[in-house]
Amino acid sequence: MKPSKKIFMIAGYNTISMGTGRREFNPKKERPGLEHYLKEAGLGALQQIGGAGNVDEGVVGNFMASRFNKQAHLGAFLGMIDPQLRLKPSTRVEGACASGGLALVTGIKSALSGSAEVVLALGVEVQNTVKAIYGADILAGAGWFQRRKEGHAYFFPDSSATGPGPILRNMAGRNPVRLLPAGTAMPLKMPASALPPRNMKTKPQTWKRWL
Structure with missing residues (x-):
């Protein structure tokens, strides 16, 4: 018009x-x-x-x-x-x-x-x-958040009951925490060997074993 x-x-x-x-x-x-x-x-x-x-x-x-x-x-x-x-x-x-x-x-x-x-x-x-890894999850709200993306850009927690437990974002302490079966929370510390490789394009699924 x-x-x-x-x-x-x-x-x-x-x-x-x-x-x-x-x-x-x-x-x-x-x-x-x-x-x-x-x-x-x-x-x-x-x-x-x-x-x-x-x-x-x-x-x-x-x-x-x-x-x-x-x-x-x-x-x-x-x-x-x-x-x-x-x-x-x-x-x-x-x-x-x-x-x-x-x-x-x-x-x-x-x-x-x-x-x-x-x-x-x-x-x-x-x-x-916030740290970039948390900011990526926030920015993901620009798209369809429930349609979870697989890859290195950002990742979402695994809700599987048989896995190591859902990882939550503790925005106050800026540290990831894992919910235990009893409902308590403790800091999640990853050993250096558990970090993803530098070339994530060749192994985009590396993070899955930790979610």
């Missing part, structure tokens, strides 16, 4: 994507959280349009913050960016890797509907809060 009016996307702002490729990166220093990046990006955009008083609505695009950061309901954080955004309509949308684009589309729909003239759309991710 042809839009009923012209829509303009303006006042873009990008935060620094911090990683090993940047000189200031230091793995021993704690990185900022979601709140920091929401405020930095939000203020960066608001300064270009004359302040938060010109915004009618807000949208936050994010994937799996409830698991990576233990924080959901991100739309409510817009009031943290600027006091003038408090009590204004805001929501959070999620669409895996398209979450940021979905925030833009949602804002465009609000503008076309006439419920808002100016929408602040934000896309924010902080996914370095």
Whole structure:
């Protein structure tokens, strides 16, 4: 359908994507959280349009913050960016890797509907809060999680009653634990000889004996 009016996307702002490729990166220093990046990006955009008083609505695009950061309901954080955004309509949308684009589309729909003239759309991710092997399981939620993948990219616990027992992810301690028949838990320690070979492509089933 042809839009009923012209829509303009303006006042873009990008935060620094911090990683090993940047000189200031230091793995021993704690990185900022979601709140920091929401405020930095939000203020960066608001300064270009004359302040938060010109915004009618807000949208936050994010994937799996409830698991990576233990924080959901991100739309409510817009009031943290600027006091003038408090009590204004805001929501959070999620669409895996398209979450940021979905925030833009949602804002465009609000503008076309006439419920808002100016929408602040934000896309924010902080996914370095867990080890990569746990993060892979979280990111697998972008697909059909119950359709278990076999291979080296990520793996899921074996629910077989005759096996060594299901392995759970202890997100607080970041260590795998095994449930014993009695229902108690103990740390799972693998000997060095049990680790998978470097060339997992030739032996993709190696991990199965430990699940």
